[in-house]
Amino acid sequence: MKMLDGGAGKDEIFDQTGQVVGVFDASFSVKRGEIFVIMGLSGSGKSTMVRLFNRLIEPTSGSIFLNGKEITGLKDKDLLGVRRRDMSMVFQSFALMPHMTVLDNTAFGLEVSNVGEQERYRRSREALAQVGLAGHEYSFPNQLSGGMQQRVGLARALANDPAILLMDEAFSALDPLIRSEMQGELIKLQAEAQRTIVFISHDLDEALRIGHRIAIMEGGRVIQVGTPQELLNNPASPYVEAFFKGVDASRLLTAGDLAENAGDRVVRSDSDAQGKASNHPYRYLVDDRDRLLGVWDASSDTPKRIAREDLCTAGPETSLHEMLGLASSVPYPIPVVANEGTLSGVVSKDALLRSLCRQV
Ligand SMILES: Nc1ncnc2c1ncn2[C@@H]1O[C@H](COP(=O)(O)OP(=O)(O)OP(=O)(O)O)[C@@H](O)[C@H]1O
Ligand SMILES: [Mg+2]
Structure with missing residues (x-):
């Protein structure tokens, strides 16, 4: 931490100490009801960042606030409550249980939270319908295409009805057509329920399509946060500018x-x-x-x-x-x-x- 404060970079710190800087110098806030995209090259700290939000990774220092309440210091029981109630995460690898039906996979989080059977199946069916999978409740994951499996992952997160959805490259494994369809689905879901969505992507087209605001990360640091227009018009550094090279400004500027x-x-x-x-x-x-x-x-x-x-x-x-x-x-x-x-x-x-x- 001392080296970081002294301005040392990620590589220098790794060379001298063998320690990897995941995220550093990252202060920003996400607004209620927005789709907030985190972008950056591979290894820039995006996944580490969202895992700090739900404390799958504990920060060495610094604070994270949810609705004004610090969650960095929460005890296990309270943290569990936050994870169950307030945030759900959708992973890039679908993380489905192969031996469980689509419906049971969707209901899994609710089952862990001790929601009664009737209620959890009702909510799960609703979530499956939301992502266009009604009728597939009794299929097994290996009977579904990759895109459909990803939808099950999304349905599982939605069934929890979280205020915040954390999505780590959730669409990267999908082919372009299905991916575009899922992006549309997400925009629709967000507009209907005013969920806050933190979405990691390294695909600029995706970020521009779905993001209200975008944070750009480089070497563990958040170097700029803004609307697509702001980033395009006033890039904070050549790195940000490089991200936007080749973007069709006529789609973005007003x-x-x-x-x-x-x-x-x-x-x-x-x-x-x-x-x-x-x-x-x-x-x-x-x-x-x-x-x-x-x-x-x-x-x-x-x-x-x-x-x-x-x-x-x-x-x-x-x-x-x-x-x-x-x-x-x-x-x-x-x-x-x-x-x-x-x-x-x-x-x-x-x-x-x-x-x-x-x-x-
Ligand atoms: N469990 C771990 N142990 C040690 N270092 C790690 C661990 N996970 C990530 N890192 C390191 O932390 C840094 C940030 O990794 P992170 O996974 O957050 O990057 P990312 O931006 O999500 O990259 P990608 O786009 O490839 O998913 C990298 O330098 C990585 O090597
Ligand atoms: Mg990652």
């Missing part, structure tokens, strides 16, 4: 990210708009509450007003991809209109090109 202040393009009366005061050929007419009323096209000698209903506009959440379509159909920078019709900025063709260009 009009809100690209909008620039409309500044002196804004006019408040038709006579202002027709004057020659502004250098901008397109002027955005707003009322006294900044609501967009129209755009004046002053690119020719006889300025024309384009009415609000004839304008192409974007919302802050409109994707860059859609923006490209809009921008190619009209000559003026696209106005970004926020709630209640107020003009929050404009996106020029230059800004669109720049954002695409940076990706190459």
